[in-house]
Amino acid sequence: MENKEKKEVATEEQLRYAGLLSIGMKIGMAMLLISFAIYAIGILPPFVPVEDLPSLWSMPVHDYLHKTGIHQGWSWLYMLNKGDFLNFVGIAFLGGVTVLCFFAIIPILIRKKDYVYALIAALEVTVLVLAASGLLKTGGH
Amino acid sequence: MLSLRRVTVVVVAAIIVAGLCSMAFAESPVTEVVSKASTVPWWVWPLSLFVLTFVLGVVAVLGGVGGGVLFVPIVGGFFPFHLDFVRGAGLLVALAGALAAGPGLLKKGMANLRLALPVGLIASACAIVGAMIGLALPTNIVQTALGITILGIVGIIIKAKKSEYPDVKVADPLSTALRINGIYHEVSTGEDINWKVHKTPLGLGLFIIIGVMAGMFGLGAGWANVPVLNILMGAPLKVAVSTSKFLLSITDTSAAWIYINNGAVLPMMVVPSIIGVMLGSMVGVKILAKTKPAAVRYIVIIMLFFAGSRALLKGLGIWN
Numbered sequence: 001m002e003n004k005e006k007k008e009v010a011t012e013e014q015l016r017y018a019g020l021l022s023i024g025m026k027i028g029m030a031m032l033l034i035s036f037a038i039y040a041i042g043i044l045p046p047f048v049p050v051e052d053l054p055s056l057w058s059m060p061v062h063d064y065l066h067k068t069g070i071h072q073g074w075s076w077l078y079m080l081n082k083g084d085f086l087n088f089v090g091i092a093f094l095g096g097v098t099v100l101c102f103f104a105i106i107p108i109l110i111r112k113k114d115y116v117y118a119l120i121a122a123l124e125v126t127v128l129v130l131a132a133s134g135l136l137k138t139g140g141h
Numbered sequence: 142m143l144s145l146r147r148v149t150v151v152v153v154a155a156i157i158v159a160g161l162c163s164m165a166f167a168e169s170p171v172t173e174v175v176s177k178a179s180t181v182p183w184w185v186w187p188l189s190l191f192v193l194t195f196v197l198g199v200v201a202v203l204g205g206v207g208g209g210v211l212f213v214p215i216v217g218g219f220f221p222f223h224l225d226f227v228r229g230a231g232l233l234v235a236l237a238g239a240l241a242a243g244p245g246l247l248k249k250g251m252a253n254l255r256l257a258l259p260v261g262l263i264a265s266a267c268a269i270v271g272a273m274i275g276l277a278l279p280t281n282i283v284q285t286a287l288g289i290t291i292l293g294i295v296g297i298i299i300k301a302k303k304s305e306y307p308d309v310k311v312a313d314p315l316s317t318a319l320r321i322n323g324i325y326h327e328v329s330t331g332e333d334i335n336w337k338v339h340k341t342p343l344g345l346g347l348f349i350i351i352g353v354m355a356g357m358f359g360l361g362a363g364w365a366n367v368p369v370l371n372i373l374m375g376a377p378l379k380v381a382v383s384t385s386k387f388l389l390s391i392t393d394t395s396a397a398w399i400y401i402n403n404g405a406v407l408p409m410m411v412v413p414s415i416i417g418v419m420l421g422s423m424v425g426v427k428i429l430a431k432t433k434p435a436a437v438r439y440i441v442i443i444m445l446f447f448a449g450s451r452a453l454l455k456g457l458g459i460w461n
Contacts, residue, residue, distance in 0.1 A: 002374075009254075010247060010248060010250045011254065013254060014247050014250075014254040015247070015345060016249060017247060017254060018243070018245075018247035019244070021240065021244045021247070021390070022244035024421075025240045025241055025243075028240070029416070032412055032415060032416060033416065035412075036408070036412045036413075039408065039412075041414075050183065050184070050409070053183055053407075053409055054183045054217075054221065055331065056224050057221065057222045057226055057407055057409075057410065058221050058222065058224065059223055060223055060225055060403050061223070061225035061226065061229075061276075061403065061405040062404075064223075064225075064226075064404065065404045070404060071404075072402060072403055072404050074402070080386060081368050084408050084409070085408075087408035087411070087412055088401075088406075088408070090412075091233065091401065091406065091408075091411065091412075091415075092401070094233075094236065094237060094415075095236070095330050095397055095398055095401065097240060097390075098240075098390055098391055098394045099394075105254075111190075116259065116319065117255070117258060119321075120258050120259060120353040121258065121260050123262055124262050124265065124391065126259070127262065127265050127266045127269070127395060128265065128391075128394055128395055128398070129268055129400040130269070131265075131269050131394070131395035131396075131399060134402040136269060136273060136399060136402070137403060138315045139404065140158075141234040
């Protein structure tokens, strides 16, 4: 009875999207927990010592980057041996889940000949990939 | 199943608390030096963030707003973090809350993919522009404009008489062509609610502004999504609230990436906040299915009024 209700209220692509989002959220959550535990327990040393954080987290981001020597964009990929930067794996994964969900529903929409929504989903993937690319940077205030 | 969830919540909370305590004790000699300047041990702040965001996660789902709209003024006002990091964390908090709530809302048909996709595309593209503007503009100007906007939206919601089940007599040609309609089961009354929308072109146009503002303020966009989807386009309040919540996962993803790539993300702030809001959102979804639409509406009004007042007063330098 409950399954029948679900079929009536949600389309195939919506359920597919929901299923992937659920899995992705859980994986991302697990990544965050594990990486933060590694950071907190001190298995990997942080790039920025925790005792320095109070003097840094009150600074504007550009001063913080200048003071710590951290670079913008995907430079954290080269610093995964540092406990604090390891957390960016989970953060980036959560930022990528939506892209994967949209990508996954495009074939369903095409099979259903819902070409307008397939195009919208493809455009959404493009927008999110552009945002994640690191090509768009600001000068700061 | 319920006990498994409880165990998960307890285990995750224990990891956060134990981890922060572990760091606090491990670094105690140096922390003591830092504490002289701040008077509060550094680990109190991330621990407090975890507790605060759990509560915000529950409330945000019920109100159909991103956790960010409450997170940014509260954390920005009472925690020692710079607003750049608060906005980056706020977007990720809103995103995490939406990711946690999204699957349940989509499966129940309360959030609607066909409604969310067109508006999400526009909002997410514009959120990129907004995020870049927000990181370049003086903070007080952004906050003042935000406060005025949110208080204006509160006024619109209070004046609206048919927001729980708006009367949409005829769907507009665009929403008909895109087949933006649906049915959801209202648990509190036992009814199946058929719905459709109107004024779609104007609604899509407003999501240009919503997207820019979401990225600029770093606050998510639920505070604006709900009025446009519900009051303007005519989606039932629960569909509007749920679709708005899901929509945040699209809009805030693009804006959050701009903040991540510009360095405005501190793991010590973000991770306890994200975990707190995700756990809170899971609890909020359970409550939402059993809550009457009128109750949700009052929660939206109270939360938006508080958040708007806070942003306006801080922007004007009255309440710093």
